[in-house]
Amino acid sequence: MKPIRRELDKFQLDQEVLRIARICLGVFSAFIAFGIFAPTEEQGLYDPKWIRITHSSITFSFFLLSYFSALIRRYIQPIMLVFFYTMSTHSLALLYWNSLSVGYLIGMVMVISCIGVSFVDRKWLVNYLISVSSAGILVGIYTVNPQVDLSLYITSIITPAIVSYLTLNVRLGSVARLRDSESQLKLFHDRISHDLELAQETQNNLVTTVWPKIAGIKFTSFFRSFDKVGGDAISYKLRPDGSIAIFFADVSGHGIASAMVSAMAVLAFNIHAVEEEPAACLKSMHEDLKNLVTTNHISAVVVYYFPETKKISYSYAGHPLLLHIKTDGKCQFLEGSGTLIVSMLEPRLRNYSRVFEEGDRLLLYSDGMIELFDEQGEIFGEEHLITSIKNHSEKKGETLLNALFEDVILFSKEAASDDMSMLLLELQ
Known part of the structure; x- marks a missing residue:
C-alpha cells in the first residue's frame, strides 16, 4: 500500500x-x-x-x-x-x-x-x-x-x-x-488483472490443443481471443464404443462470465458425451445448465466420429455449418439446423450424419471467423472463407489454420470483434 x-x-x-x-x-x-x-x-x-x-x-x-x-x-x-x-x-x-x-x-x-x-x-x-x-x-x-x-x-x-x-x-x-x-x-485493477490472467489460463484449457492419437485422423485446433478472456470452447471425450465426441461451442459475450459458462458447458459435455446421439447430448447439457446460466446462451455443435467407418454424426445448436473439404479441393457445407441451448426457449435439435473418404477434411469454426467486415462494410462471410481455403488448399494442419486466420485479419484490417476458433479434422 x-x-x-x-x-x-x-x-x-x-x-x-x-x-x-x-x-x-x-x-x-x-x-x-x-x-x-x-x-x-x-x-x-x-x-x-x-x-x-x-x-x-x-x-x-x-x-x-x-x-x-x-x-x-x-x-x-x-x-x-x-x-x-x-x-x-x-x-x-x-x-x-x-x-x-x-x-x-x-x-x-x-x-x-x-x-x-x-x-x-x-x-x-x-x-x-x-x-x-x-x-x-x-x-x-x-x-x-x-x-x-x-x-x-x-x-x-x-x-x-x-x-x-x-x-x-x-x-x-x-x-x-x-x-x-x-x-x-489501483489495487482493484491489480486484482482484476490477476483474476483475468487466471481466467485466461482457464480459457486456454477450455480450448483443447493436445488431441488423442487415433488411427486415420489428425486433429488441429486454433484459438485467438478478442479480449483477454473469451467464451469459445473446444473439447473432446473418448466414448466407450471407440468413437470420439467433439464439442465446439461459442458462449455469448466476453470476459470472465463467458469463460465461466464455457467451463460449465465443457463439464456438462464430459458428463453427457456418452449419450447415444449428439442431439441427446446437447439436450441433456441444456437441461443441466438452463437453471444455472440465465444471462448467456450457447451456440454449439457436437460431433461423434467413428474411426472404423469414417462416419460422423452431428447436431447443430445455432452454430455455423460444418465445412467438408473434399480431396479434389471442393468445399461443401454440411446440411442441418438447430437452435441455441441454454436460452429461454427449448432447443430444437436434430441428428445428421455423413461418411468421409480418405483425404477428406472437416472444418469447424466460430462465427468470429466469418462475421467480420472490411472498410467498405462488406462481410467476410462463408464465400470468402471458401475462397481462402481454396487459395491455401496445399497447406495442412496448423499451417492452413494460420493462413485462414491471416486472411481474415487482412480482410478486416485487424478489426476483430469476436473470438476466433477453428478445429480441423484431416482423414489420412
Whole structure:
C-alpha cells in the first residue's frame, strides 16, 4: 500500500507543482511588467525601474524554460520557492521604501494570497507564512511615517496568510481522499488483472490443443481471443464404443462470465458425451445448465466420429455449418439446423450424419471467423472463407489454420470483434 501511495503522491505532486508554477510565473512576470509603466516618480515613490525590468525578465524566462528544459521541470519546486521569497522580499522592500504606501500594501496582499494558495506542501507553506508575516510586521513597526495605521497594516498582512493556510488544508484533504481512492482503484485493477490472467489460463484449457492419437485422423485446433478472456470452447471425450465426441461451442459475450459458462458447458459435455446421439447430448447439457446460466446462451455443435467407418454424426445448436473439404479441393457445407441451448426457449435439435473418404477434411469454426467486415462494410462471410481455403488448399494442419486466420485479419484490417476458433479434422 505504501509504495503505491508514494508513487501516486509523487506523480500528483509533480503534475500539480508544474501547473501551478507556470501559472505563478506567468502572473508574476505580468504583474511586475505592468508596474514598469507605473508613474512612480510623478507620485514621489521610490521604485527603481531596473529592478522591475530585471525581476520580470528573469521570471518570464523561467516560465518559458519550464516548457523546454527538463532540468527546470525536474527542480521546479525549489525554483518556485526561490521565486516566492524573492517576490515577497521585493514587495516588502517597496513597502519599507515607500512608508507603507496603500498601493504597495495592496500589492503585498495580492502576493501573499497568490503565493499562499500555490503551495502543495504544508511544511513549506507554514515556513513561508511565518517568515513573510514576521518580516512584514517588522517592516510595519520600523517604517517611519507610515501611510497606513499599523493595526490595519498588520491585519492586512496576517489575514491572507491565514486564508492561505486554511485553503491549503482543504486542498490537501481533498488530495488525500483522491489518493486513497486512486490507491484503492489501483489495487482493484491489480486484482482484476490477476483474476483475468487466471481466467485466461482457464480459457486456454477450455480450448483443447493436445488431441488423442487415433488411427486415420489428425486433429488441429486454433484459438485467438478478442479480449483477454473469451467464451469459445473446444473439447473432446473418448466414448466407450471407440468413437470420439467433439464439442465446439461459442458462449455469448466476453470476459470472465463467458469463460465461466464455457467451463460449465465443457463439464456438462464430459458428463453427457456418452449419450447415444449428439442431439441427446446437447439436450441433456441444456437441461443441466438452463437453471444455472440465465444471462448467456450457447451456440454449439457436437460431433461423434467413428474411426472404423469414417462416419460422423452431428447436431447443430445455432452454430455455423460444418465445412467438408473434399480431396479434389471442393468445399461443401454440411446440411442441418438447430437452435441455441441454454436460452429461454427449448432447443430444437436434430441428428445428421455423413461418411468421409480418405483425404477428406472437416472444418469447424466460430462465427468470429466469418462475421467480420472490411472498410467498405462488406462481410467476410462463408464465400470468402471458401475462397481462402481454396487459395491455401496445399497447406495442412496448423499451417492452413494460420493462413485462414491471416486472411481474415487482412480482410478486416485487424478489426476483430469476436473470438476466433477453428478445429480441423484431416482423414489420412
